[in-house]
Amino acid sequence: MSDLLEKCTVCGGLIDEEDLFCGNCGTEAPHRKDTHAPTTTISTHSFTCSGCGAAMSYSAEASALRCPFCGSTKLEKGKDHKVIAPRRVLPFNVKEADAQQILREAIGKGFWRPPDLSERAVIKNMVPVYVPYWVFAADVFTYWTADTSQTPYGASGDWYPLSGEHRARYEGVLVGASGALTPNETSQLCPFEMEHAVPPDEVDLDHFTVEQFNVARKYARPMALSGLESLERRSIDAKFVPQNSRNVQANLRVQNMSSEPMLLPVWIMAYQYKEQVYRFLINGQTGKSTGQGPVSYQRFMVVLGTVVAVALAIGIIAVLCGGIGGALAR
Structure with a gap:
């Protein structure tokens, strides 16, 4: 992966080698113009929420325009512009009735929640939204060292040095590209079963709310590197480093990193309890949930x-x- 940057032919802004278009003015990247595969698409139902700043393409059947992330009705129609097109889409598996049941069961758990929360909570809004994610893959090479108290027989010291090397291939490392959901929320919804993803033309995206990519690939890459390092360190600790160890050090080198844009299914829900509204999210494929709630x-x-x-x-x-x-x- 090269670190070379190009300049936009219109505004002069720097463009990363993997960027599809200029993040400043939207002009297609020079190195993408000669490719035959479609890398951009035209959004004809683009709106921006003045409440939370989310940019999205609305369902063609939407009877009323309301932001699924914050509930605001102050949405501004944007001009047609080029947006990142997903390479793959993960279809919804959790139905609306199932999503409601998941919410009821989840908010009723926890010692600190009000005992009547599940019964008195009123679902104010629930929308199936395709949320953008970057999916990264990379090869990782690691050289590690540590000191262990499991010394060989006859050793005079209390600690014994260990070292080793490890190579691994990681795929499916997800980084949220949402402008409305926080990194913690998009992370809490993981994992997704990526093997069930399909090409975009196999999903009727015109009848769903689709959030546009708000995090450029070059900004998602450092977060992916951090995730890869965490995965590799956990793998080293679990497989090679003895439990009674200290001074564990790992030097990682990430190579052959690649990424692709994907749309993943998320139920965006809002429920009310005693005049207060809370946001609740459900992984539209697995049913895993995360959200806010009142304290008793x-x-x-x-x-x-x-x-x-x-x-x-x-x-x-x-x-x-x-x-x-x-x-x-x-």
């Missing part, structure tokens, strides 16, 4: 009162024991 202040006060009472009791016992000990000493 009654339970918090009960726990806090119990902790204070126990602390006071321990203090009183300590004072009494100290007094008794002093009397016996006299």
Whole structure:
């Protein structure tokens, strides 16, 4: 992978070698103009939410325009422009009724949640959205060192040095490219079963809300590198480094990194509880969920009162024991 940058022929902005078009003015990258495969598409239903800034293409059957991410109705129609076209799409597997059931079951769990949350929560909005992700793959070469307390028989020291090499191929490393969902939210929805992805023309995207790519590939690449390093370090710790070890060091080299844009299915839901609205997300393929929720202040006060009472009791016992000990000493 080269680090060479080109300049846009229109505005002069720098363009990464893997960029499809200039992030500043939208002009197609010079090195992409001679390719035969379609790398861009024209969005004819493009809107930008003035509430959260999300850019999306709406379903052709949408009866009312409302941002699925923040619920705002203040959407501005944008001009037709070139956007990154997905190479593959992962179809929805979780139906609407199943998504509602997943929400009810998930928000009802947890000690700190109000006990009546699942029954009293009112679903205000739920939209199936195709969210953009970058999917990375790379080869990783690692040289690692560590000290272990599992010393050989007859050794005079308490620690013994270890070292080794490891090569691995990682695929399907996901980095969210959403402008409305946070990196933590897009990460919490993973994993997805990427082997079920299909070409875009096999999914009727015109009847879904599709968020456009808001994170350029060059900005997603550092996050992918961090993810690759975390995966490799966990692999080294699990397979090669003994449990009783210290000073574990790993020097990684990432090679042959490649990436492709994909659209992944996510149910964007909003529910209301006592005048407060919370966002809830569901992986539209596996049903894995993440979201916000209220805290039961009654339970918090009960726990806090119990902790204070126990602390006071321990203090009183300590004072009494100290007094008794002093009397016996006299």
